[in-house]
Amino acid sequence: MRLPTWISAHLAAARALLVFTLLLGIAYPLAITAIAQLPGLKHSADGSLVERDGKPVGSTLIGQSFEGHHEYFQPRPSAAGQGYDPTSTGASNLGPESVVDTLPDPADPADQGKQSLLTQVCARSRAVGAFEGVDGGRPFCTTGGVGAVLAVFRANGLTGPITRVVSLNETATAYDATSKTAKTDDTARPFVDTYQGVKVELAVFGEDYAKGIVTPVRGDATANVPADAVTASGSGLDPHITPEYARLQLNRVARARDSDPATLARLVDEHTTGRALGFMGEPTVNVLELNLALDKQYPVKS
Template structure:
Protein backbone atom coordinates (compact mmCIF):
# COMPACT_ATOMS: atom_id res chain seq x y z
CA UNK A 1 0.00 0.00 0.00
CA UNK A 2 1.46 3.29 -1.11
CA UNK A 3 1.44 6.00 1.55
CA UNK A 4 0.11 9.46 0.72
CA UNK A 5 2.88 11.86 -0.31
CA UNK A 6 2.31 14.19 2.66
CA UNK A 7 2.56 11.29 5.14
CA UNK A 8 5.71 9.90 3.50
CA UNK A 9 7.33 13.33 3.72
CA UNK A 10 6.50 13.67 7.42
CA UNK A 11 7.84 10.18 8.18
CA UNK A 12 11.07 10.98 6.32
CA UNK A 13 11.43 14.18 8.34
CA UNK A 14 10.87 12.30 11.61
CA UNK A 15 13.50 9.71 10.65
CA UNK A 16 15.97 12.50 9.87
CA UNK A 17 15.28 14.17 13.22
CA UNK A 18 15.80 10.86 15.02
CA UNK A 19 19.08 10.13 13.20
CA UNK A 20 20.53 13.61 13.76
CA UNK A 21 19.42 13.56 17.42
CA UNK A 22 21.28 10.30 18.01
CA UNK A 23 24.38 11.30 16.03
CA UNK A 24 24.74 14.96 17.01
CA UNK A 25 22.87 15.00 20.33
CA UNK A 26 24.26 11.79 21.86
CA UNK A 27 27.07 10.10 19.93
CA UNK A 28 29.12 13.23 19.12
CA UNK A 29 28.97 14.76 22.66
CA UNK A 30 29.86 11.40 24.23
CA UNK A 31 32.74 11.02 21.77
CA UNK A 32 34.09 14.49 22.69
CA UNK A 33 33.79 13.67 26.41
CA UNK A 34 35.80 10.48 25.81
CA UNK A 35 38.47 12.37 23.86
CA UNK A 36 38.67 14.97 26.64
CA UNK A 37 39.61 12.24 29.12
CA UNK A 38 42.76 11.31 27.21
CA UNK A 39 45.83 11.85 29.45
CA UNK A 40 47.15 15.34 28.89
CA UNK A 41 43.71 16.73 28.02
CA UNK A 42 41.64 15.65 31.03
CA UNK A 43 42.93 18.42 33.30
CA UNK A 44 41.76 21.21 31.01
CA UNK A 45 38.49 19.43 30.26
CA UNK A 46 37.70 19.09 33.96
CA UNK A 47 38.30 22.80 34.60
CA UNK A 48 42.03 22.79 35.41
CA UNK A 49 41.15 22.60 39.09
CA UNK A 50 43.89 23.26 41.62
CA UNK A 51 43.92 21.53 45.02
CA UNK A 52 45.65 22.27 48.30
CA UNK A 53 45.71 19.72 51.13
CA UNK A 54 43.08 17.69 49.29
CA UNK A 55 40.72 20.65 48.91
CA UNK A 56 39.93 22.43 45.65
CA UNK A 57 41.01 26.05 45.98
CA UNK A 58 40.46 27.34 42.45
CA UNK A 59 41.26 26.90 38.80
CA UNK A 60 44.48 27.72 36.99
CA UNK A 61 42.49 29.14 34.06
CA UNK A 62 39.98 31.27 36.01
CA UNK A 63 41.02 34.25 38.11
CA UNK A 64 39.86 34.87 41.64
CA UNK A 65 40.08 37.46 44.41
CA UNK A 66 42.52 37.33 47.32
CA UNK A 67 40.67 39.57 49.75
CA UNK A 68 39.17 39.44 53.24
CA UNK A 69 35.46 39.35 54.09
CA UNK A 70 35.23 43.13 53.59
CA UNK A 71 36.87 43.02 50.17
CA UNK A 72 40.22 44.40 51.36
CA UNK A 73 43.35 42.96 49.71
CA UNK A 74 45.20 40.35 51.76
CA UNK A 75 48.71 41.79 51.96
CA UNK A 76 50.39 38.38 52.08
CA UNK A 77 49.03 37.46 48.65
CA UNK A 78 49.57 38.77 45.15
CA UNK A 79 46.45 40.48 43.83
CA UNK A 80 44.67 39.66 40.57
CA UNK A 81 43.56 42.17 37.97
CA UNK A 82 40.01 43.58 38.20
CA UNK A 83 37.04 41.60 36.88
CA UNK A 84 33.73 42.71 35.36
CA UNK A 85 32.29 39.17 35.24
CA UNK A 86 29.27 39.16 37.52
CA UNK A 87 30.41 39.97 41.04
CA UNK A 88 33.94 39.15 39.92
CA UNK A 89 35.47 36.14 38.13
CA UNK A 90 32.06 34.50 37.71
CA UNK A 91 32.44 31.94 34.86
CA UNK A 92 28.66 31.87 34.39
CA UNK A 93 28.63 35.63 33.72
CA UNK A 94 31.86 36.12 31.80
CA UNK A 95 31.87 39.58 30.23
CA UNK A 96 33.65 42.89 29.94
CA UNK A 97 32.37 46.22 31.24
CA UNK A 98 31.65 47.38 27.65
CA UNK A 99 33.02 50.81 28.60
CA UNK A 100 35.36 52.44 26.10
CA UNK A 101 37.85 55.31 25.95
CA UNK A 102 35.05 57.87 25.66
CA UNK A 103 33.57 56.83 29.03
CA UNK A 104 34.93 59.75 31.07
CA UNK A 105 31.85 61.29 32.71
CA UNK A 106 30.26 59.75 35.81
CA UNK A 107 26.56 59.60 36.55
CA UNK A 108 26.55 61.19 39.98
CA UNK A 109 24.32 59.70 42.70
CA UNK A 110 21.10 61.63 43.26
CA UNK A 111 20.79 62.42 46.99
CA UNK A 112 17.00 62.65 46.63
CA UNK A 113 16.82 59.00 45.51
CA UNK A 114 17.34 56.39 48.22
CA UNK A 115 20.29 54.03 47.67
CA UNK A 116 21.22 55.71 44.38
CA UNK A 117 24.93 55.01 43.89
CA UNK A 118 25.24 56.57 40.47
CA UNK A 119 27.51 55.03 37.83
CA UNK A 120 31.23 55.45 37.46
CA UNK A 121 32.83 56.04 34.10
CA UNK A 122 35.72 53.86 32.95
CA UNK A 123 38.08 56.77 33.59
CA UNK A 124 36.99 57.12 37.22
CA UNK A 125 37.20 53.35 37.76
CA UNK A 126 40.79 53.41 36.49
CA UNK A 127 41.66 56.47 38.60
CA UNK A 128 40.13 54.96 41.73
CA UNK A 129 41.89 51.63 41.29
CA UNK A 130 45.23 53.29 40.58
CA UNK A 131 44.96 55.43 43.70
CA UNK A 132 44.06 52.43 45.87
CA UNK A 133 46.90 50.29 44.49
CA UNK A 134 49.35 53.14 44.94
CA UNK A 135 48.40 53.36 48.62
CA UNK A 136 48.61 49.57 49.03
CA UNK A 137 52.01 49.24 47.37
CA UNK A 138 53.50 52.49 48.65
CA UNK A 139 54.08 54.01 45.21
CA UNK A 140 52.78 56.97 43.25
CA UNK A 141 49.28 56.02 42.09
CA UNK A 142 48.68 59.15 40.02
CA UNK A 143 47.69 58.88 36.36
CA UNK A 144 47.04 61.39 33.57
CA UNK A 145 43.48 62.75 33.58
CA UNK A 146 42.89 61.66 37.19
CA UNK A 147 42.31 63.89 40.21
CA UNK A 148 44.21 63.44 43.47
CA UNK A 149 40.96 62.14 44.93
CA UNK A 150 40.79 59.28 42.44
CA UNK A 151 38.12 60.36 39.94
CA UNK A 152 38.29 61.45 36.32
CA UNK A 153 39.62 64.99 35.93
CA UNK A 154 36.98 66.18 33.48
CA UNK A 155 35.40 69.61 33.03
CA UNK A 156 32.27 70.77 31.27
CA UNK A 157 33.46 73.98 29.65
CA UNK A 158 30.87 76.51 28.52
CA UNK A 159 31.83 79.02 25.84
CA UNK A 160 30.23 82.31 24.97
CA UNK A 161 29.34 81.10 21.49
CA UNK A 162 28.42 77.50 22.25
CA UNK A 163 31.60 75.57 21.50
CA UNK A 164 33.80 78.56 20.66
CA UNK A 165 34.66 81.91 22.09
CA UNK A 166 35.67 82.94 25.61
CA UNK A 167 34.99 80.51 28.47
CA UNK A 168 32.08 81.63 30.61
CA UNK A 169 31.73 78.68 32.98
CA UNK A 170 33.56 75.48 33.97
CA UNK A 171 32.21 72.56 36.03
CA UNK A 172 34.14 69.55 37.39
CA UNK A 173 31.74 66.87 36.17
CA UNK A 174 32.92 64.01 38.39
CA UNK A 175 33.11 65.92 41.69
CA UNK A 176 29.71 66.36 43.31
CA UNK A 177 29.03 69.37 45.51
CA UNK A 178 30.09 70.28 48.13
CA UNK A 179 33.45 68.85 46.97
CA UNK A 180 36.28 71.25 46.21
CA UNK A 181 37.15 70.97 42.48
CA UNK A 182 40.57 69.54 41.62
CA UNK A 183 41.59 72.86 40.01
CA UNK A 184 40.52 76.31 41.11
CA UNK A 185 40.17 77.93 37.70
CA UNK A 186 40.19 77.20 33.99
CA UNK A 187 41.13 79.94 31.52
CA UNK A 188 40.37 82.59 34.10
CA UNK A 189 36.99 81.17 35.16
CA UNK A 190 36.41 79.66 38.61
CA UNK A 191 35.70 75.93 38.41
CA UNK A 192 32.48 74.78 40.09
CA UNK A 193 31.59 71.42 41.63
CA UNK A 194 28.85 69.44 39.91
CA UNK A 195 25.27 69.46 41.19
CA UNK A 196 23.61 66.04 40.81
CA UNK A 197 20.70 66.17 38.40
CA UNK A 198 21.79 69.40 36.71
CA UNK A 199 22.15 69.29 32.93
CA UNK A 200 25.64 70.13 31.69
CA UNK A 201 25.11 68.83 28.16
CA UNK A 202 25.74 72.24 26.62
CA UNK A 203 29.29 72.26 27.99
CA UNK A 204 32.25 70.88 26.07
CA UNK A 205 33.60 67.79 27.85
CA UNK A 206 37.27 68.58 28.48
CA UNK A 207 39.62 66.09 30.21
CA UNK A 208 42.50 67.73 32.07
CA UNK A 209 45.77 65.85 31.89
CA UNK A 210 47.34 67.15 35.11
CA UNK A 211 50.94 66.64 36.22
CA UNK A 212 51.04 62.85 36.48
CA UNK A 213 54.00 61.11 34.81
CA UNK A 214 53.66 59.88 31.23
CA UNK A 215 54.37 56.32 32.39
CA UNK A 216 52.38 55.63 35.60
CA UNK A 217 53.90 53.42 38.29
CA UNK A 218 50.74 51.25 38.23
CA UNK A 219 50.60 48.98 35.12
CA UNK A 220 47.53 49.09 32.90
CA UNK A 221 46.44 45.52 33.67
CA UNK A 222 46.23 46.39 37.38
CA UNK A 223 43.46 48.93 36.75
CA UNK A 224 41.54 47.42 33.83
CA UNK A 225 39.56 44.19 33.53
CA UNK A 226 40.21 41.62 30.82
CA UNK A 227 37.72 41.03 28.03
CA UNK A 228 36.42 37.84 29.68
CA UNK A 229 36.71 39.05 33.27
CA UNK A 230 38.26 35.66 34.07
CA UNK A 231 41.96 36.23 33.30
CA UNK A 232 44.02 34.30 35.90
CA UNK A 233 47.23 36.09 34.94
CA UNK A 234 48.82 39.45 35.64
CA UNK A 235 51.68 41.14 33.85
CA UNK A 236 55.25 40.69 35.04
CA UNK A 237 55.34 44.42 35.82
CA UNK A 238 52.31 44.17 38.12
CA UNK A 239 53.79 41.13 39.86
CA UNK A 240 57.08 42.93 40.46
CA UNK A 241 55.21 45.91 41.87
CA UNK A 242 53.73 43.65 44.57
CA UNK A 243 56.94 41.85 45.58
CA UNK A 244 58.00 44.15 48.43
CA UNK A 245 54.55 44.22 50.01
CA UNK A 246 54.16 40.43 49.92
CA UNK A 247 57.70 39.90 51.18
CA UNK A 248 57.12 42.24 54.11
CA UNK A 249 53.80 40.62 55.04
CA UNK A 250 55.40 37.15 55.03
CA UNK A 251 58.74 38.09 56.60
CA UNK A 252 60.51 36.84 53.49
CA UNK A 253 63.25 38.50 51.50
CA UNK A 254 62.23 40.33 48.36
CA UNK A 255 64.77 38.23 46.45
CA UNK A 256 63.06 34.98 47.50
CA UNK A 257 59.63 36.29 46.51
CA UNK A 258 60.99 37.56 43.19
CA UNK A 259 62.49 34.12 42.55
CA UNK A 260 59.02 32.57 42.92
CA UNK A 261 57.60 35.19 40.55
CA UNK A 262 60.24 34.26 37.96
CA UNK A 263 59.46 30.55 38.38
CA UNK A 264 55.77 31.15 37.73
CA UNK A 265 56.21 33.46 34.76
CA UNK A 266 55.10 31.97 31.44
CA UNK A 267 56.41 33.16 28.09
CA UNK A 268 54.55 34.35 25.03
CA UNK A 269 52.05 31.90 23.51
CA UNK A 270 53.76 29.99 20.67
CA UNK A 271 56.78 32.18 21.32
CA UNK A 272 55.41 35.34 19.72
CA UNK A 273 51.81 36.04 20.81
CA UNK A 274 50.97 38.22 23.79
CA UNK A 275 53.31 39.06 26.65
CA UNK A 276 54.92 37.04 29.48
CA UNK A 277 52.46 36.64 32.37
CA UNK A 278 52.22 35.34 35.93
CA UNK A 279 49.49 32.96 37.13
CA UNK A 280 48.33 34.52 40.40
CA UNK A 281 46.77 31.45 42.05
CA UNK A 282 49.74 29.20 41.33
CA UNK A 283 52.15 31.88 42.59
CA UNK A 284 50.19 32.37 45.82
CA UNK A 285 50.09 28.61 46.44
CA UNK A 286 53.85 28.49 45.92
CA UNK A 287 54.21 31.24 48.51
CA UNK A 288 52.16 29.22 51.00
CA UNK A 289 54.33 26.17 50.39
CA UNK A 290 57.49 28.22 50.86
CA UNK A 291 56.18 29.53 54.16
Protein backbone atom coordinates in the same frame (compact mmCIF):
# COMPACT_ATOMS: atom_id res chain seq x y z
CA MET B 1 -1.30 1.56 -0.10
CA ARG B 2 0.71 4.65 -0.84
CA LEU B 3 0.77 7.28 1.92
CA PRO B 4 -0.13 10.86 1.15
CA THR B 5 2.81 13.06 0.22
CA TRP B 6 2.54 15.24 3.30
CA ILE B 7 2.65 12.20 5.62
CA SER B 8 5.69 10.78 3.79
CA ALA B 9 7.47 14.12 4.12
CA HIS B 10 6.80 14.27 7.85
CA LEU B 11 7.96 10.68 8.36
CA ALA B 12 11.19 11.40 6.46
CA ALA B 13 11.78 14.48 8.62
CA ALA B 14 11.13 12.47 11.79
CA ARG B 15 13.60 9.78 10.69
CA ALA B 16 16.23 12.43 9.92
CA LEU B 17 15.63 14.06 13.32
CA LEU B 18 16.05 10.71 15.06
CA VAL B 19 19.27 9.85 13.19
CA PHE B 20 20.90 13.23 13.76
CA THR B 21 19.82 13.24 17.42
CA LEU B 22 21.51 9.88 17.94
CA LEU B 23 24.64 10.90 16.03
CA LEU B 24 25.13 14.51 17.10
CA GLY B 25 23.23 14.60 20.39
CA ILE B 26 24.43 11.33 21.92
CA ALA B 27 27.20 9.50 20.01
CA TYR B 28 29.34 12.55 19.20
CA PRO B 29 29.31 14.07 22.75
CA LEU B 30 30.05 10.66 24.29
CA ALA B 31 32.95 10.10 21.88
CA ILE B 32 34.45 13.55 22.57
CA THR B 33 34.03 13.04 26.33
CA ALA B 34 35.78 9.66 26.10
CA ILE B 35 38.66 11.13 24.09
CA ALA B 36 38.99 14.01 26.58
CA GLN B 37 39.58 11.52 29.39
CA LEU B 38 42.70 10.08 27.73
CA PRO B 39 46.04 10.64 29.51
CA GLY B 40 47.42 14.05 28.67
CA LEU B 41 43.97 15.49 27.96
CA LYS B 42 42.05 14.70 31.14
CA HIS B 43 43.47 17.55 33.25
CA SER B 44 42.50 20.24 30.74
CA ALA B 45 39.13 18.63 30.01
CA ASP B 46 38.28 18.59 33.71
CA GLY B 47 38.85 22.32 33.99
CA SER B 48 42.60 22.52 34.72
CA LEU B 49 41.86 22.28 38.44
CA VAL B 50 44.59 22.94 40.98
CA GLU B 51 44.64 20.97 44.21
CA ARG B 52 46.22 21.57 47.59
CA ASP B 53 46.22 18.87 50.27
CA GLY B 54 44.04 16.78 48.00
CA LYS B 55 41.33 19.41 47.66
CA PRO B 56 40.63 21.62 44.62
CA VAL B 57 41.41 25.28 45.35
CA GLY B 58 40.82 26.77 41.93
CA SER B 59 41.56 26.57 38.23
CA THR B 60 44.55 27.85 36.31
CA LEU B 61 42.06 29.13 33.72
CA ILE B 62 39.81 31.23 35.98
CA GLY B 63 40.89 34.14 38.17
CA GLN B 64 39.75 34.44 41.75
CA SER B 65 39.81 37.09 44.43
CA PHE B 66 42.46 37.41 47.13
CA GLU B 67 41.07 40.76 48.28
CA GLY B 68 42.33 41.99 51.63
CA HIS B 69 45.03 39.35 51.98
CA HIS B 70 48.34 41.18 52.26
CA GLU B 71 50.24 37.90 52.11
CA TYR B 72 49.06 37.08 48.58
CA PHE B 73 49.58 38.55 45.14
CA GLN B 74 46.42 40.19 43.87
CA PRO B 75 44.76 39.52 40.47
CA ARG B 76 43.47 42.12 38.06
CA PRO B 77 39.94 43.49 38.61
CA SER B 78 36.91 41.59 37.35
CA ALA B 79 33.67 42.80 35.79
CA ALA B 80 32.12 39.30 35.73
CA GLY B 81 29.03 39.44 37.93
CA GLN B 82 30.09 40.43 41.42
CA GLY B 83 33.64 39.54 40.41
CA TYR B 84 35.28 36.39 38.99
CA ASP B 85 31.89 34.75 38.44
CA PRO B 86 32.24 32.13 35.64
CA THR B 87 28.46 32.03 35.23
CA SER B 88 28.39 35.73 34.43
CA THR B 89 31.55 36.21 32.42
CA GLY B 90 31.85 39.46 30.51
CA ALA B 91 33.33 42.92 30.35
CA SER B 92 31.94 46.22 31.62
CA ASN B 93 31.26 47.32 28.02
CA LEU B 94 32.68 50.75 28.87
CA GLY B 95 35.05 52.26 26.32
CA PRO B 96 37.62 55.07 26.13
CA GLU B 97 34.89 57.69 25.70
CA SER B 98 33.34 56.78 29.06
CA VAL B 99 34.75 59.69 31.06
CA VAL B 100 31.69 61.38 32.61
CA ASP B 101 30.08 59.95 35.77
CA THR B 102 26.39 59.82 36.52
CA LEU B 103 26.16 61.68 39.83
CA PRO B 104 24.20 60.09 42.68
CA ASP B 105 20.94 61.70 43.73
CA PRO B 106 21.73 63.40 47.07
CA ALA B 107 18.11 62.96 48.16
CA ASP B 108 18.19 59.19 47.62
CA PRO B 109 20.52 57.23 49.91
CA ALA B 110 20.19 54.14 47.70
CA ASP B 111 21.39 55.96 44.58
CA GLN B 112 25.13 55.42 44.17
CA GLY B 113 25.28 56.97 40.73
CA LYS B 114 27.34 55.33 37.99
CA GLN B 115 31.07 55.67 37.58
CA SER B 116 32.59 56.13 34.15
CA LEU B 117 35.42 53.86 33.05
CA LEU B 118 37.85 56.71 33.70
CA THR B 119 36.70 57.16 37.29
CA GLN B 120 36.79 53.39 37.87
CA VAL B 121 40.42 53.37 36.70
CA CYS B 122 41.25 56.39 38.86
CA ALA B 123 39.62 54.89 41.97
CA ARG B 124 41.31 51.53 41.47
CA SER B 125 44.69 53.14 40.91
CA ARG B 126 44.33 55.15 44.10
CA ALA B 127 43.30 52.04 46.06
CA VAL B 128 46.14 49.92 44.64
CA GLY B 129 48.61 52.70 45.39
CA ALA B 130 47.48 52.85 49.01
CA PHE B 131 47.59 49.04 49.31
CA GLU B 132 51.08 48.79 47.84
CA GLY B 133 52.51 51.93 49.44
CA VAL B 134 53.14 53.79 46.19
CA ASP B 135 51.71 56.88 44.53
CA GLY B 136 48.43 55.80 42.95
CA GLY B 137 47.99 58.95 40.88
CA ARG B 138 47.76 58.78 37.11
CA PRO B 139 47.06 61.12 34.18
CA PHE B 140 43.48 62.39 33.79
CA CYS B 141 42.68 61.57 37.42
CA THR B 142 42.07 63.89 40.36
CA THR B 143 43.80 63.38 43.69
CA GLY B 144 40.39 62.30 45.02
CA GLY B 145 40.29 59.34 42.63
CA VAL B 146 37.77 60.45 39.98
CA GLY B 147 38.15 61.42 36.36
CA ALA B 148 39.57 64.91 35.89
CA VAL B 149 37.01 66.07 33.34
CA LEU B 150 35.66 69.56 32.72
CA ALA B 151 32.63 70.84 30.84
CA VAL B 152 33.87 73.97 29.07
CA PHE B 153 31.18 76.40 27.91
CA ARG B 154 32.03 78.90 25.18
CA ALA B 155 30.14 81.98 24.05
CA ASN B 156 29.39 80.61 20.58
CA GLY B 157 28.97 76.96 21.43
CA LEU B 158 32.20 75.44 20.12
CA THR B 159 34.05 78.71 19.67
CA GLY B 160 34.45 82.05 21.36
CA PRO B 161 35.54 83.02 24.85
CA ILE B 162 35.04 80.61 27.71
CA THR B 163 32.07 81.66 29.81
CA ARG B 164 31.78 78.81 32.31
CA VAL B 165 33.69 75.70 33.45
CA VAL B 166 32.30 72.79 35.52
CA SER B 167 34.14 69.79 36.99
CA LEU B 168 31.73 67.09 35.86
CA ASN B 169 32.75 64.28 38.21
CA GLU B 170 33.03 66.31 41.41
CA THR B 171 30.12 67.53 43.51
CA ALA B 172 29.74 69.13 46.92
CA THR B 173 26.31 67.69 47.62
CA ALA B 174 25.74 64.28 49.21
CA TYR B 175 23.14 62.45 51.28
CA ASP B 176 23.55 62.92 55.02
CA ALA B 177 22.46 59.71 56.78
CA THR B 178 22.20 61.47 60.14
CA SER B 179 19.81 64.23 59.08
CA LYS B 180 18.42 62.14 56.20
CA THR B 181 18.70 65.12 53.89
CA ALA B 182 20.97 66.38 51.17
CA LYS B 183 23.97 68.18 52.62
CA THR B 184 26.44 70.53 50.97
CA ASP B 185 30.12 70.40 51.87
CA ASP B 186 31.21 74.02 51.86
CA THR B 187 34.88 72.98 52.02
CA ALA B 188 34.76 70.96 48.80
CA ARG B 189 36.88 72.32 45.98
CA PRO B 190 37.35 71.25 42.33
CA PHE B 191 40.65 69.64 41.33
CA VAL B 192 41.65 72.93 39.63
CA ASP B 193 40.59 76.36 40.75
CA THR B 194 40.59 77.93 37.31
CA TYR B 195 40.74 76.88 33.68
CA GLN B 196 42.17 79.40 31.23
CA GLY B 197 41.36 82.18 33.66
CA VAL B 198 37.76 81.08 34.37
CA LYS B 199 36.77 79.79 37.81
CA VAL B 200 35.85 76.11 37.90
CA GLU B 201 32.56 75.08 39.52
CA LEU B 202 31.57 71.79 41.12
CA ALA B 203 28.83 69.79 39.38
CA VAL B 204 25.29 69.81 40.75
CA PHE B 205 23.02 66.79 40.47
CA GLY B 206 20.24 67.25 37.92
CA GLU B 207 21.83 70.13 36.02
CA ASP B 208 22.25 69.78 32.25
CA TYR B 209 25.83 70.25 31.11
CA ALA B 210 25.29 68.87 27.60
CA LYS B 211 26.18 72.16 25.91
CA GLY B 212 29.61 72.17 27.50
CA ILE B 213 32.63 70.72 25.68
CA VAL B 214 33.80 67.62 27.56
CA THR B 215 37.49 68.25 28.26
CA PRO B 216 39.66 65.65 30.09
CA VAL B 217 42.62 67.26 31.84
CA ARG B 218 45.82 65.24 31.76
CA GLY B 219 47.64 66.85 34.69
CA ASP B 220 51.26 66.08 35.55
CA ALA B 221 50.85 62.75 37.39
CA THR B 222 52.89 59.69 36.41
CA ALA B 223 51.23 56.27 36.36
CA ASN B 224 53.10 54.02 38.79
CA VAL B 225 50.33 51.42 38.83
CA PRO B 226 50.24 49.13 35.74
CA ALA B 227 47.20 49.11 33.49
CA ASP B 228 46.24 45.51 34.30
CA ALA B 229 45.92 46.48 37.98
CA VAL B 230 43.12 48.93 37.20
CA THR B 231 41.29 47.41 34.22
CA ALA B 232 39.31 44.19 33.91
CA SER B 233 39.88 41.71 31.10
CA GLY B 234 37.34 41.09 28.37
CA SER B 235 36.11 37.91 30.06
CA GLY B 236 36.45 39.22 33.62
CA LEU B 237 38.07 35.88 34.47
CA ASP B 238 41.69 36.37 33.38
CA PRO B 239 43.87 34.45 35.87
CA HIS B 240 47.05 36.26 34.82
CA ILE B 241 48.76 39.55 35.62
CA THR B 242 51.79 41.18 34.06
CA PRO B 243 55.24 40.71 35.60
CA GLU B 244 55.22 44.49 36.21
CA TYR B 245 52.14 44.24 38.42
CA ALA B 246 53.61 41.24 40.24
CA ARG B 247 56.82 43.18 40.95
CA LEU B 248 54.81 46.12 42.26
CA GLN B 249 53.41 43.78 44.94
CA LEU B 250 56.74 42.28 46.04
CA ASN B 251 57.42 44.57 49.00
CA ARG B 252 53.97 44.07 50.53
CA VAL B 253 53.98 40.29 50.13
CA ALA B 254 57.57 40.05 51.44
CA ARG B 255 56.65 42.01 54.57
CA ALA B 256 53.61 39.83 55.21
CA ARG B 257 55.69 36.67 54.87
CA ASP B 258 58.78 37.99 56.63
CA SER B 259 60.79 37.35 53.50
CA ASP B 260 63.12 39.21 51.14
CA PRO B 261 61.65 40.96 48.06
CA ALA B 262 64.60 39.81 45.95
CA THR B 263 63.90 36.20 46.91
CA LEU B 264 60.23 36.52 45.98
CA ALA B 265 61.24 38.24 42.73
CA ARG B 266 63.01 35.05 41.69
CA LEU B 267 59.83 33.10 42.44
CA VAL B 268 57.88 35.51 40.23
CA ASP B 269 60.41 34.98 37.44
CA GLU B 270 60.00 31.20 37.78
CA HIS B 271 56.23 31.57 37.31
CA THR B 272 56.43 34.02 34.42
CA THR B 273 55.29 32.56 31.10
CA GLY B 274 56.83 34.10 28.00
CA ARG B 275 55.17 35.02 24.73
CA ALA B 276 53.45 32.20 22.89
CA LEU B 277 55.74 30.88 20.14
CA GLY B 278 58.17 33.59 21.18
CA PHE B 279 56.27 36.49 19.62
CA MET B 280 52.54 36.28 20.37
CA GLY B 281 51.06 38.17 23.34
CA GLU B 282 52.97 39.37 26.39
CA PRO B 283 54.68 37.63 29.34
CA THR B 284 52.21 36.77 32.12
CA VAL B 285 52.12 35.43 35.67
CA ASN B 286 49.41 33.01 36.83
CA VAL B 287 48.29 34.43 40.19
CA LEU B 288 46.89 31.20 41.67
CA GLU B 289 49.97 29.15 40.83
CA LEU B 290 52.24 31.88 42.20
CA ASN B 291 50.29 32.13 45.46
CA LEU B 292 50.31 28.35 45.94
CA ALA B 293 54.08 28.34 45.42
CA LEU B 294 54.32 31.10 48.03
CA ASP B 295 52.42 29.04 50.58
CA LYS B 296 54.64 26.06 49.89
CA GLN B 297 58.03 27.78 49.92
CA TYR B 298 57.46 30.85 52.12
CA PRO B 299 54.50 30.13 54.43
CA VAL B 300 53.11 32.88 56.62
CA LYS B 301 54.64 32.68 60.07
CA SER B 302 52.05 32.64 62.84
